[in-house]
Every structure is written in structure tokens, then in C-alpha cells.
Amino acid sequence: GNSVTQMEGPxxxxxxxxxxxxxxxxxxxxxxxxxxVQYPGEGLQLLLKATKADDKGSNKGFEATYRKETTSxxxxxxxxxxxxxAVYFCALTRAGNTPLVFGKGxxxxxxx
Amino acid sequence: xxxxxQSPKYLFRKEGQNVTLSCEQNLNHDAMYWYRQDPGQGLRxxxxxxxxxxxxxxxxxEGYSVSREKKESFPLTVTSAQKNPTAFYLCASSKAQGxxxxxxxxxxxxxxxxx
Numbered sequence: 001g002n003s004v005t006q007m008e009g010p011x012x013x014x015x016x017x018x019x020x021x022x023x024x025x026x027x028x029x030x031x032x033x034x035x036x037v038q039y040p041g042e043g044l045q046l047l048l049k050a051t052k053a054d055d056k057g058s059n060k061g062f063e064a065t066y067r068k069e070t071t072s073x074x075x076x077x078x079x080x081x082x083x084x085x086a087v088y089f090c091a092l093t094r095a096g097n098t099p100l101v102f103g104k105g106x107x108x109x110x111x112x
Numbered sequence: 113x114x115x116x117x118q119s120p121k122y123l124f125r126k127e128g129q130n131v132t133l134s135c136e137q138n139l140n141h142d143a144m145y146w147y148r149q150d151p152g153q154g155l156r157x158x159x160x161x162x163x164x165x166x167x168x169x170x171x172x173x174e175g176y177s178v179s180r181e182k183k184e185s186f187p188l189t190v191t192s193a194q195k196n197p198t199a200f201y202l203c204a205s206s207k208a209q210g211x212x213x214x215x216x217x218x219x220x221x222x223x224x225x226x227x
Contacts, residue, residue, distance in 0.1 A: 032213030043118075043202055043218035044155075051213065089154065093213035097143035097162050097206050099170065100216055104154035 002027040006090045006103035013080055013110050021075040021106045023064075023090035031092040033057075033066055033073040034100065038087045047075075047088070080110045115139065116219035118203050123224045125190070125197070133188045133222045135203035142207055144186035145216065148172060149200040158201075161186055190224065198226045 007022040025031065032051045036044040048057030053068035062077045073090060090103040116137045125131045137144065143162045147155040157170030161180040175194025180186055186205075190197045201222045206214040 034215060036218075041221075043116075043220045044204075045218070046215050049215055093216075095213060096208040097214050099145055099157045099160050100155075100204075102147075102155045104152065 002031065002092060002094070002101045004090050004092055004101055004103040006088075006106055008104070009087075009107040011106060011108045013108070015082055015110055015112050016079045017110075019075070019077040019080045019084075019108070021088055021090075021108070023073045023075065023103060025071050025073065025090075025092050027071075027092055027094070027101075029094065030068075031094055033064070034091045034093070035062070035064055035073070035075050036089040036091060036102075038089065038105070040086075044089065080108070082110045082112055084108060085110050116203060116205055116217055118201075118219035118222050120222060121220065123222055125224065125226050127226055128192045130189055130191050131224065133190070133201055133203075133224070135186045135188065135219060137184055137186075137205045137217075137219075139205060139217060140183070140207070141205035141217070142183070143205060143214070144180070145204040145206075146170075146176075146178065146186070146188045147202045147204065149202060149221075155202065158188065197224055199224060 003026045034049045035047040037047045048059045050057040050066035056065045087105045091100040119134045145160040146158040159178040161167035177189045203219040204216040206216045
């Protein structure tokens with residue numbers, strides 16, 4: 001079946017440090033890949049997405065590239081801010097309105 | 113403003129009681145979903161509906177029920193058969209766009225606590 005594995009947290013970084021959160025997936029065919037972010041006590045917000053191999057999703061300084069050869073979609077940001085502190089979820093879905101399959105989430109804490 | 117609303121934000125229930133969580137969307141989305149979030153376990157799918165008057169069980173449907181009588185509404189009932197209902201419940205919706213997987217929009221969630 002389809003599954004997503006992401007690095008366990010928590011991850012603690014100093015402000016302006018480089019961020020990488022690893023995500024790998026198992027799926028048949030060509031899933032669409034997503035990163036969602038959840039701030040404390042809130043629902044999930046879409047951060048970025050990619051729908052085919054070699055696509056790069058980007059938003060708010062975050063980037064992730066769809067790597068089919070390594071079945072990965074790692075999240076990166078060059079310089080994190082305290083406001084980036086949140087839980088980040090990697091997810092995939094197949095075509096159309098099919099449910100998302102989520103990783104377990106990675107909590108990021110950025111300290112000033 | 114278009115979006116998804118969930119109510120209430122906090123809900124307390126005594127053991128043995130059924131309770132219904134509301135989810136409404138005005139995005140004209142075809143599909144709606146219910147997920148449960150527990151610490152350290154990510155989100156798990158309870159039920160989803162791709163069209164009015166039709167829904168499918170997710171991975172953890174036991175002890176839950178849903179209805180989809182209107183496109184904009186997808187209420188979730190947590191029954192007394194759900195053995196461990198204390199959790200954060202998230203509703204989402206999506207609209208199919210071409211052949212790629214559709215992004216989902218999430219509501220703010222309802223935190224259910226069983227006393």
C-alpha cells in the first residue's frame with residue numbers, strides 16, 4: 001500500500017540555520033506529493049506541492065523536489081525563523097479526490 | 113470568505129454518550145474527509161466522501177459514523193462504541209483537478225475530550 005516516512009523530531013534549530021526534513025514514500029504509479037504545516041492548536045495549511053517527477057514546489061522560502069529515483073520529497077529552507085516553529089507533515093495522494101496518506105509529522109522548534 | 117468551518121472548537125463528552133462534530137465548507141468542493149490526530153501518530157483517515165449521498169470507510173472507521181446529505185456538510189458522529197475517542201479531529205475538503213492528486217483544505221479542528 002501507499003505510505004510516507006518522515007524523520008522523527010523534534011528538530012531544534014537556531015534562527016537562520018539551514019533546515020532539512022527528510023521524507024520518503026512508497027506508492028504505485030505517480031502520486032502527488034505535499035508538505036503541510038500545522039501551527040499550535042490549528043488545522044493544517046498546505047505549504048507546497050509537486051505533481052510529477054523533478055517538479056520543485058516552493059513557498060515562503062521552503063522548497064522540496066519530487067525525486068522519483070529515490071522516492072523522496074525532502075523539505076528544505078535556507079534560513080529558518082522563529083515563526084517557522086510548527087509541525088510539518090509530508091503526504092501523498094493518487095489522482096483526483098483520493099484521501100491523503102500522511103507521515104507522522106516532524107516538530108520544528110526555532111530558537112532566537 | 114471561502115473556507116471550512118468546524119464546530120465546536122472544544123467538546124467534552126461523558127463516557128457512553130454519542131456526540132456529533134460539525135464540518136461545513138463553502139468552497140464548492142466535491143470531496144470531504146475526516147481525520148483523527150493523536151500525538152506522535154500523525155493523521156489517520158476515519159471516513160471520506162467523494163460525492164453527495166456516498167461515503168467510504170477509512171483506516172479507523174470503527175466507532176464512528178457520517179452522513180453526506182448536502183455537498184457543503186459532512187458531520188461526524190463519535191459513538192459510544194469508539195473506545196478511545198479523546199483526540200483532535202480535522203475535517204478537510206478537495207476538488208478534483210485533472211489527473212493529479214488534489215490538494216486538501218483543512219478546517220481548524222475540534223478537540224474532543226471524554227471525561
